[in-house]
Amino acid sequence: MLTTFILEDNAKQRFYYQQIVRTQIMIDQLDMQLALVTATPQKIKDYLQHQPHTHGLFLLDIEIGNQLTAGLDLAEWIRNHFVDAQIIFLTTHTEMAFLTFERKIAPLDYLLKDNGAPKVEQQLRQDLKIAQQRYQQTILHTKQKFGYRIGQRYYEIPFSQFYFLETAPGNTGKLIIHADHQQAEFIGRLSEQAEKYPHLFLAHRSILLNPQTITSFDAAKRIAYFPDQQKCVVAFRKVGALNRQLR
Template sequence: MFSVYLLEDNDNQRKYYKEIVDNTIMINDYSIKVVEASNTKSFYDSFSKEQFGLFFLDMEMDGDVKAGLKVAEFVRHNMPDARIVFVTTHEELAFLTLERKISPLDYVLKDNDSKEIKEKIIKDIELTEQYYQDSIYEKEMTFGYKIGSKYFSVPMKELILLYTEKESPGRVHLESDNREMSFPGNLNSLENKYSNLLRVDKSSLVNVDRINSYDIHKRTLYLDNDVQCDVSIRKSSAVSKLFK
């Protein structure tokens, strides 16, 4: 899920934009949260630092024609992958968005008729939703880790097992088809990030696509490449469900 922010100081316009967003969410059954703000202060108060979001920003607020630009710079700094749309009458300020490296997704001109505004807002939501789904898919297809200042990745289809040992706290051991590696990490964060990784005990995560069989009596999980893994009593039922 991601959030759509509506920053607009005109109550009627903000209500109209929200109606468009709400209807688009309902029709397409999107998992999107809508956040409204009538001024920059309420925007900053409601802003949540997440991985991703779509922002419809009024360019001029409280007599400041660059208020939306300042907000956009804040968003880009705190959420580098955000999608930003300016809703404005100041088309001439488009150059400044390039100069400040804001990279907006779109401009919605308030001078256009309501039908065109509606179509642009709907299209921007649809494009953002598609990008969001594609980015999730891409992240789940590749497992990434960092050693020092360098980043590494393993195709998820090659990953078999991740585990920790008491002798090396704060480090995660990786086993895959082509490599074994140890890197600084935390199993809890990796479990939350990758949906196809299953916790089978307090110190092990397995790639569910690399499971071959499970001995429920021994509580032993058999993975590809002759890799074996113990399963805790608490996790045994979750593992058993994979074979039903």
């Protein structure tokens, strides 16, 4: 899920942006949650320090109170700690735009409040959709984690906890994922997953397994064992290749 934050010291504007985000999440069924709406940069830092694996979208005002670059400073800290963070600046300070490039923050957008509420709202709604699309790509294509979708929600599992995929019985268009203390069914085809994750092993026409999490392999019975007493069958013609890979 894409965790969303708003930093704005003007109470009226803070509520306004909050309503835009909540409405857009509901209308488009975005896989987002509005986690924190605040006028204090440190509160966002505190949240992130306790949630180091957050996929975040940040709507940041640059000037907070009498601190001219408080939002910019926070954005720089976020970028240094969360490489995939998506940052949108909401500000009246056009002259600050060049600092975002100088500090290598690489924001998703830079929205000028002086353009008027209708224009800002239109751009912000578009940015939320773009942020969702980028998040989906991050989840689905990361090499360290396996990503999948159920409805409008996206999930990810570290490959260290991923055991195997199998085609759902009687339905080649659905897959069942087996992982550390969890199992889920989602729409997809095994051939597509094998192409997307070439380090996984096609053990059977209906099974794609992770050799790294196999605890033992009984070649005579053609069964691969995983933690949690999970297991899967290996096709006869795949036994030799799997043995070589496990050496």
